[in-house]
Amino acid sequence: MTEIKNAHLTTLKGAYDTELMEATLRIRRWDPDTQRARFDTFTVTVPVTASVLDALDAIKDTHDGTLAYRKSCRMAVCGSCGMRIDGGAALACKTPMKKFVDAGHTITVSPMGNLPVIKDLVVDMAPFWEKIRAVKPYLDTKDEEVPDTEWRVAPEHGDMIHKESLCILCGCCVSECNSMESDPDFLGPAALAKAYRFVGDTRDTDTRERLRDLNGAHGIWDCTRCYFCNQRCPKGVDPRDAIAKLGAESFKEGFVRDEGARHAKVFVDSTFKGGYLRETELVPKTIGPVNAVKDIPFALQLARAGKVPNPLSPHKAKDNDEVKRLWKLLEKEAKGAERPRAQHPDAVREG
Amino acid sequence: MQERYAYYPGCLASLSQKELDSSTRAIAQKLDIELVEMPSVTCCGAGDIHEAKPDYYLHISARILGQAEQMGCETILSICNVCTLNLRQANKALQEDAALLNRINDNLKEVGAATYQGGVDIRHLLWEVSEGNGYEAFKSIAVKSLEGLKVAPFYGCQILRPSKILGFENPDNPQSLERLIEACGAEPIDYPAKVKCCGFPIVLAREDVALGELVQPLEQAVEAGADVIVTPCPLCHLSLDAWQRKAADFAGKEFGIPILHLAQLLGAAAGIEESEFKFKRHVTRLSPEVKAKLQVPSAIGTEA
CATH class of the missing domain: 1.20.1050.140 (Glutathione S-transferase Yfyf (Class Pi); Chain A, domain 2)
Incomplete structure (x- = not known):
């Protein structure tokens, strides 16, 4: 058996009497002094239980002390070791090395995307924090007096923001966000999941102001629904779903003027009007009649290929009165519903 | 199947x-x-x-x-x-x-x-014909070999992610389209943007953001030498095909790459009549060379 040289991993081996394996990693290096990138490949001996982070530690201890990466808790809680493993962002501490070794596969480790690289695998998180700060990531109860005792949040109300509360701010969701690649100012999945964590908090009273800020340039309607964020999140936050919830909250509060919201409304209205989407209404109702006129040459190009259905004879599904009745029923139900609120501690005391 | x-x-x-x-x-x-x-x-x-x-x-x-x-x-x-x-x-x-x-x-x-x-x-x-008896059934009807046709697969997002809802294949390294392209006798072309977004969901509300996304697969597929892109999604198709002109203006370069629906590619290999493909409904036209490689006669459907 190969002798293990890394002190930390020797302890691991002693504690668990683990088998060893040879792991090979290809790492993207970035030298800020020379501004040059290169790939280095290292082979290290690690316990079969080693994570990618353990392998990086072994490389740093035994091969190259200049290798830079972030780490702290080693247990998927601190969110420090987000990096791309074979192109997809993940926590190095949560990714076991063995499956790659068994497959004879050399992984490529590179820094997260959508953030500037400082050195090797270390990215500058400043733009990330800026966006988190922009959504006001704290409870706002406005002018209400600070109560003496705690607010009471019903368990079902806590559940509404449970997933979003699991976020560890690692940045894996942001790394592959396709909209952010195209619009670097897009608030992005992490900040928007954080925004929903407070919009959905039954103690917060700043809901309308929060939603107003999120409807507009670089806000929720920038999301292209590529679902990379849900796929990458190591904690099951599902940021795309949080963005959808912010859309629904916006509709509830009457914020329906953003082009994205107007686009969504055409889909809603089409279903109970006739069944299928009214494609010809989509353009003027989303971007407005003036901009639609500017787009006429483009529309004609589409029309020539038969891509503009006749607006005068829209699709009419059979039995669509059912859908109309359903829509009315649900709208009536929703009208009576009030926004759930946490019980104020004083009210609890008096009660 | x-x-x-x-x-x-x-x-x-x-x-x-x-x-x-x-x-x-x-x-x-x-x-x-x-x-x-x-x-x-x-x-x-x-x-x-x-x-x-x-x-x-x-x-x-x-x-x-x-x-x-x-x-x-x-x-x-x-x-x-x-x-x-x-x-x-x-x-x-x-x-x-x-x-x-x-x-x-x-x-x-x-x-x-x-x-x-x-x-x-x-x-x-796509799932039904790319594995198991569906795949065997397709191979048995794929009588025409589309030899020499270089096809760039474009998966689109919502057939891959989130995998806990879709789950058919590895969302970072899907192979179902490649398998079918090969079964057609054509050559699959690899490029990184094949699993990325076409931008279509926001092309009306946020045109510039969407076009920034759309440019990537078009650019990469053309650079990799593809004759056509094939996609299993009609929204991706609309984006790649009908919005290609806008993407070209946005990027300041021409792409001119025809986009096929999955069913059209499969149909060409299965020897289905060209009239069923309705190629004249495509905004980015198929050149006679591409049609020849698809084995559909170029005399028909070159109108416009």
Whole structure:
């Protein structure tokens, strides 16, 4: 058996009497002094239980002390070791090395995307924090007096923001966000999941102001629904779903003027009007009649290929009165519903 | 692959992308699959209704699924990524929450609509013909070899991610399209953007953001030497094909790459009549050279 040289991993081996394996990693290096990138490949001996982070530690201890990466808790809680493993962002501490070794596969480790690289695998998180700060990531109860005792949040109300509360701010969701690649100012999945964590908090009273800020340039309607964020999140936050919830909250509060919201409304209205989407209404109702006129040459190009259905004879599904009745029923139900609120501690005391 | 499906073409294939519907019906006939019509269905909501009115979205989805159930179909065949994700996502929510399903069924009953018992699956055409007996069946009808045709697969997002709802293949290294391209005798072209977004969901609301996304697959596929791009999603198709002109202006370069629906590529290899493909409905035209490689006569369909 190969002798293990890394002190930390020797302890691991002693504690668990683990088998060893040879792991090979290809790492993207970035030298800020020379501004040059290169790939280095290292082979290290690690316990079969080693994570990618353990392998990086072994490389740093035994091969190259200049290798830079972030780490702290080693247990998927601190969110420090987000990096791309074979192109997809993940926590190095949560990714076991063995499956790659068994497959004879050399992984490529590179820094997260959508953030500037400082050195090797270390990215500058400043733009990330800026966006988190922009959504006001704290409870706002406005002018209400600070109560003496705690607010009471019903368990079902806590559940509404449970997933979003699991976020560890690692940045894996942001790394592959396709909209952010195209619009670097897009608030992005992490900040928007954080925004929903407070919009959905039954103690917060700043809901309308929060939603107003999120409807507009670089806000929720920038999301292209590529679902990379849900796929990458190591904690099951599902940021795309949080963005959808912010859309629904916006509709509830009457914020329906953003082009994205107007686009969504055409889909809603089409279903109970006739069944299928009214494609010809989509353009003027989303971007407005003036901009639609500017787009006429483009529309004609589409029309020539038969891509503009006749607006005068829209699709009419059979039995669509059912859908109309359903829509009315649900709208009536929703009208009576009030926004759930946490019980104020004083009210609890008096009660 | 099954012998009988509830056929849910979705809005685009029924309206602006009719060439996808006709090609799908033609390939289904070759494969001896029965497609049962669903005349009373609505739009799946395309993610927009899920975002604007989530409760309504679950109701209309349950109504669609319930209709398939009442037609005696266990599986809905989808030919659109967005329909596939939206119906599967709703299905998962309904199947996992009996109280939710009960409430929705009560409402559906009240308006006289079909209720849903939770027994339907939603499958995309790509999944059905890229493995198992569906793949074997396709290989047996792929009589024409599209040798020399270089095809760039473009998966689109919502057939891959989130994998806990879709789950057919590795979302970071999918191979189903490549397998089918090879079965057609053509050559699959690899490029990184094949699993990325085409930008279509926001092309009207945020045109510049969307075009920034759309440029990537077009640019990479052309640079990798592809003759055509093939996609299993009519929204991706519309983006790659109809918005290609805008993407070219945005990027300041020409792409001129034709985009095929999956059913068109399969159909060409299966020797289906060119008239079913309705190529004149494409905004980015197929050149005679590409048509020759697709083995469809260039005399027909070069109009415009």
